[in-house]
Amino acid sequence: MRIGIGYDVHRLVEGRPLVVGGIRIPWTHGPLAHSDGDVVCHAVADALLGALGLGDIGTHFPPGDPAWAGADSVVLLGRVRDLVRQAGHAVHNVDVMVVLEQPRLAPHTAMMRHVLAEALDAPSGMISIKATTSEGLGPIGHGEGLAAWAVATVRPCGS
Numbered sequence: 635m636r637i638g639i640g641y642d643v644h645r646l647v648e649g650r651p652l653v654v655g656g657i658r659i660p661w662t663h664g665p666l667a668h669s670d671g672d673v674v675c676h677a678v679a680d681a682l683l684g685a686l687g688l689g690d691i692g693t694h695f696p697p698g699d700p701a702w703a704g705a706d707s708v709v710l711l712g713r714v715r716d717l718v719r720q721a722g723h724a725v726h727n728v729d730v731m732v733v734l735e736q737p738r739l740a741p742h743t744a745m746m747r748h749v750l751a752e753a754l755d756a757p758s759g760m761i762s763i764k765a766t767t768s769e770g771l772g773p774i775g776h777g778e779g780l781a782a783w784a785v786a787t788v789r790p791c792g793s
């Protein structure tokens with residue numbers, strides 16, 4: 635069993651779609667990013683790559699690459715799952731902590747789990763997504779951005 639950690643943050647700007655954990659959430663602001671700026675998918679991708687010492691998301695999906703402009707990060711996560719597989723492993727479990735002041739993400743976390751489980755080819759019982767606010771403290775607390783931390787474990791295929 636191997637473990638990895640991932641973190642991602644994006645600035646929130648008016649008029650961009652808010653996509654978190656593969657779910658489009660109706661809101662006035664969304665992440666400023668080259669892709670869809672899905673901090674959950676990006677943090678999980680980095681955690682999985684980290685678990686296998688495969689570098690990071692920027693190595694595999696360069697931010698300037700036109701192929702990933704406005705990209706659906708769930709697709710990117712599927713590519714990471716393929717890299718994990720090519721390295722002879724499977725996703726075991728994932729735990730994510732998202733920090734966003736508004737809107738509340740709790741009503742959407744069950745669907746996010748489902749989307750991530752599908753993308754990672756893991757049972758949804760092995761995917762955990764939790765959301766919290768920053769209690770009004772700091773830039774995230776002031777609504778300037780959102781962030782996610784993730785840890786992931788992978789196991790050799792067939793075990």
Ligand code: MG
Binds near residue numbers: 671
């Ligand atoms: Mg990102």
